[in-house]
Amino acid sequence: MSETVISVENVSYTYKSSQNETVGVKNLSLSIEKGDFVAFLGHNGSGKSTLAKLLNGFLLPDEGKVFVEGTDTADEAKTYEIRSKVGMVFQNPDNQMVASVIEDDIAFGPENLGVEREEIVRRVDWALETVKMSEYRTRTPFKLSGGQKQRIAIAAILAMMPEVLILDESTAMLDPEGRKEVLDTVKRLNKEKNMTVILITHYMDEALEADKVFVFSEGSLIKGGTPREVFSDFGAVEKAKLLLPVATAAGKALVEAGIKINVPLTDEELAEEICSLK
Amino acid sequence: MLVEVKNLSYVYSEKTPFEKQALKDVSFVVDEGQSVGIVGATGSGKSTLVQHLNGLIRLKNGKITVLDIDLSAKKPDLKALRKGIGMLFQYPEYQLFADTVASDVMFGPLNFGFSKTEAEEAARRAVNMVGMDYDSVKDRSPLELSGGQKRRIAIAGVLAYRPKILILDEPTAGLDPAGKREMLSLIASLKGEEISTVITVSHNMDEIAEFSQRVLVMNNGKLLYDTTPSELFYRLDVEALGLSLPHTVRIVRLLKEKNIILPEVLTEKDLVAALLAYAGGRNA
Amino acid sequence: MRDVAFGQFYPADSFVHKLDPRTKLLAGIVYIVAVFLCTSYYSYLACFLFLVISIIVSRIPIRSVLKTVKAVLFIIIITVVINILFYSDGKVLWSWWKLTITEQGLIFASKMAMRLLFLVLSTSLITLTTTPMNLTDGLESLLTPLKWIKFPVHDVAIIMSIALRFIPSFMEEIDKIMMAQKARGASFDTGGLIKRAKALLPILIPLFVSAFRRADELAMALDARCYNATPNRTKMKKLTFTGRDVVAWVLTAAFLAIIIMLRTGFFGLL
Numbered sequence: 001m002s003e004t005v006i007s008v009e010n011v012s013y014t015y016k017s018s019q020n021e022t023v024g025v026k027n028l029s030l031s032i033e034k035g036d037f038v039a040f041l042g043h044n045g046s047g048k049s050t051l052a053k054l055l056n057g058f059l060l061p062d063e064g065k066v067f068v069e070g071t072d073t074a075d076e077a078k079t080y081e082i083r084s085k086v087g088m089v090f091q092n093p094d095n096q097m098v099a100s101v102i103e104d105d106i107a108f109g110p111e112n113l114g115v116e117r118e119e120i121v122r123r124v125d126w127a128l129e130t131v132k133m134s135e136y137r138t139r140t141p142f143k144l145s146g147g148q149k150q151r152i153a154i155a156a157i158l159a160m161m162p163e164v165l166i167l168d169e170s171t172a173m174l175d176p177e178g179r180k181e182v183l184d185t186v187k188r189l190n191k192e193k194n195m196t197v198i199l200i201t202h203y204m205d206e207a208l209e210a211d212k213v214f215v216f217s218e219g220s221l222i223k224g225g226t227p228r229e230v231f232s233d234f235g236a237v238e239k240a241k242l243l244l245p246v247a248t249a250a251g252k253a254l255v256e257a258g259i260k261i262n263v264p265l266t267d268e269e270l271a272e273e274i275c276s277l278k
Numbered sequence: 279m280l281v282e283v284k285n286l287s288y289v290y291s292e293k294t295p296f297e298k299q300a301l302k303d304v305s306f307v308v309d310e311g312q313s314v315g316i317v318g319a320t321g322s323g324k325s326t327l328v329q330h331l332n333g334l335i336r337l338k339n340g341k342i343t344v345l346d347i348d349l350s351a352k353k354p355d356l357k358a359l360r361k362g363i364g365m366l367f368q369y370p371e372y373q374l375f376a377d378t379v380a381s382d383v384m385f386g387p388l389n390f391g392f393s394k395t396e397a398e399e400a401a402r403r404a405v406n407m408v409g410m411d412y413d414s415v416k417d418r419s420p421l422e423l424s425g426g427q428k429r430r431i432a433i434a435g436v437l438a439y440r441p442k443i444l445i446l447d448e449p450t451a452g453l454d455p456a457g458k459r460e461m462l463s464l465i466a467s468l469k470g471e472e473i474s475t476v477i478t479v480s481h482n483m484d485e486i487a488e489f490s491q492r493v494l495v496m497n498n499g500k501l502l503y504d505t506t507p508s509e510l511f512y513r514l515d516v517e518a519l520g521l522s523l524p525h526t527v528r529i530v531r532l533l534k535e536k537n538i539i540l541p542e543v544l545t546e547k548d549l550v551a552a553l554l555a556y557a558g559g560r561n562a
Numbered sequence: 563m564r565d566v567a568f569g570q571f572y573p574a575d576s577f578v579h580k581l582d583p584r585t586k587l588l589a590g591i592v593y594i595v596a597v598f599l600c601t602s603y604y605s606y607l608a609c610f611l612f613l614v615i616s617i618i619v620s621r622i623p624i625r626s627v628l629k630t631v632k633a634v635l636f637i638i639i640i641t642v643v644i645n646i647l648f649y650s651d652g653k654v655l656w657s658w659w660k661l662t663i664t665e666q667g668l669i670f671a672s673k674m675a676m677r678l679l680f681l682v683l684s685t686s687l688i689t690l691t692t693t694p695m696n697l698t699d700g701l702e703s704l705l706t707p708l709k710w711i712k713f714p715v716h717d718v719a720i721i722m723s724i725a726l727r728f729i730p731s732f733m734e735e736i737d738k739i740m741m742a743q744k745a746r747g748a749s750f751d752t753g754g755l756i757k758r759a760k761a762l763l764p765i766l767i768p769l770f771v772s773a774f775r776r777a778d779e780l781a782m783a784l785d786a787r788c789y790n791a792t793p794n795r796t797k798m799k800k801l802t803f804t805g806r807d808v809v810a811w812v813l814t815a816a817f818l819a820i821i822i823m824l825r826t827g828f829f830g831l832l
Binding site: 370372390435 | 743748771
């Protein structure tokens with residue numbers, strides 16, 4: 001039994017400034033089920049981040065509707081409820097921390113929501129444990145690595161007990177090690193706590209383990225499906241200006257040379273496919 | 279010999295509770311025409327090392343000679359040094375400051391004593407070199423450009439004074455795939471025709487495998503290996519150093535476990551060629 | 563620059579470090595008042611002793627404490643020199659043109675110097691032994707009564723805490739930008755005043771651009787964390803006084819009493 005957490009219905013949004021108008025997204029529809037691990041892929045300006053901001057009510061659609069657990073994001077009385085339900089972690093780990101001590105930073109969200117003192121302490125404990133940063137509780141975030149800072153940022157959102165966790169290019173500024181830390185953390189959250197995760201990224205290899213992948217280009221959804229369905233659609237990948245994982249790119253070259261293999265997504269799969277050539 | 283580093287050590291915040299040994303007894307030589315990658319986990323001393331080469335950190339222990347300038351001298355000629363060894367930091371677009379692209383790119387040349395006309399000519403050359411049209415961007419504000427374009431302008435700002443050596447710190451960080459591809463081909467095109475030696479600091483092993491002829495591996499402030507990419511990725515235990523393997527190497531290694539022996543390739547192109555050769559042999 | 567990355571805080575495990583920030587702030591205020599009540603040399607001696615004992619108990623190396631004076635040493639010297647040269651009452655020791663040095667002037671200037679030194683050292687001791695966060699919490703708690711006059715105590719505390727949080731980030735950023743411009747041949751320490759001021763533009767402009775970018779992102783992050791969701795904001799941390807604080811109050815009160823007694827000549831008892 002799946003249950004829809006977010007549904008986007010024919011949504012369009014245009015950025016307007018005094019000089020010009022830029023399309024953010026146009027006529028988008030999609031839905032996200034509870035417990036899904038979803039990836040939004042696309043290059044800069046493809047509309048993936050605009051969509052994310054529409055999901056938690058940072059932006060309100062010009063046309064169409066966005067519902068979070070049945071609540072319309074345009075309902076002003078529910079703004080904070082929606083924001084606490086759809087938590088968002090941003091790109092730059094340095095610009096989303098408000099306090100100089102880690103536990104204070106994590107407590108900030110629940111404090112804003114007026115949560116009881118004892119409950120805040122419990123949530124801070126839990127959130128830090130979930131991202132495996134408990135021993136850093138009373139330290140300053142300043143000296144942490146990028147990956148650790150982003151895990152703290154995730155904990156800070158978790159402390160608000162959201163239904164959905166959005167990572168808006170939260171791995172883009174990290175080194176490979178930091179990216180792995182953050183991805184492992186959200187994957188674990190998805191598996192163990194059944195947290196709905198939306199991972200926004202331009203690295204295709206981060207989307208490999210997603211349940212569903214949506215590819216965006218110029219404000220439109222050009223492809224949606226399992227990673228295998230999406231990555232095998234070379235036309236869509238090219239149109240979205242994405243970079244195939246090395247194994248997939250090599251597999252594609254072999255297929256194009258007339259060698260009959262299934263398109264691999266990982267290094268292991270490519271090795272299997274080569275092995276099975278008889 | 280373009281760069282010679284001998285027994286370089288460095289301690290941050292000496293004699294305070296925050297003291298940290300960043301470099302320990304590092305020695306190496308870089309010759310003309312090389313592409314050198316510097317790799318290592320965060321905090322391994324890579325940045326401290328390259329900042330020394332440019333005289334941005336004052337040499338305390340050891341000896342460094344860059345382009346015949348002795349940095350252990352009492353007053354080394356820093357202007358000449360910095361003109362000869364261009365340095366691009368991480369996210370170089372954040373250092374753009376002038377009101378127009380032209381004046382930002384001319385900033386370096388003017389500081390290094392070019393005349394106004396020479397600087398303008400240098401700026402035109404450099405901007406065109408990074409694949410943008412000088413006449414159409416020169417009067418625009420650098421802040422109006424897209425992320426990838428800003429980074430190109432920042433690179434032009436260094437290329438403009440024609441350094442012999444170019445140091446790049448994570449040149450593709452934060453770019454989207456299209457921007458990344460453009461940046462890598464730009465760097466590849468610079469090497470040779472314009473710059474004799476490129477030193478790249480990178481976390482991305484795929485890029486190191488693709489572009490470097492030589493790799494310096496830093497670990498806890500020490501220079502652990504000075505070797506070639508194929509030696510590093512095929513013979514040494516890279517993962518123990520907190521580094522990942524390039525995908526190309528992983529694929530070759532996985533196949534080796536299955537008794538399929540391919541040549542020790544590094545680039546994606548070579549991998550595809552090797553796989554095609556293998557598959558073709560099978561099919562025939 | 564990296565040395566002061568986290569305010570001035572000097573980590574140590576001491577009696578002074580463990581005091582409630584409100585105690586330290588109040589004791590600081592009492593000390594400043596006391597310094598201005600000083601008249602006789604005995605009272606200056608009392609202030610000196612109180613300060614020295616506090617420093618010893620704080621387990622911070624004297625060198626680190628004295629370092630904080632370095633920044634304001636110039637101001638102290640100027641004040642002393644001006645006071646010496648322009649104080650005209652009292653027995654004249656030396657005179658030239660409109661400048662005179664008098665015995666009174668020397669005494670006045672030396673007292674002034676001592677006051678300034680005590681002020682700087684005592685406030686430094688507070689910032690050296692208290693994390694900026696703790697200091698903010700303490701201040702917020704002390705200012706709470708101002709809520710009655712609709713003073714936005716919470717918001718001010720958040721602003722302070724965010725400002726403190728970003729100081730190290732900006733210092734690091736300035737460092738980076740300076741290096742990048744130096745690499746492009748910029749020099750910041752040659753030429754006349756105007757030239758030097760102009761040389762700062764390549765640092766200041768990127769810094770402002772970055773500050774705006776950060777502010778933008780931070781504003782979004784605050785919204786994402788539901789800032790302003792309810793007027794009934796709660797706080798995780800509650801400051802609590804302990805026996806240590808009581809000891810500190812008693813000692814501070816005793817000190818103030820001594821200063822007042824010295825000023826009034828022990829109410830005429832001596």
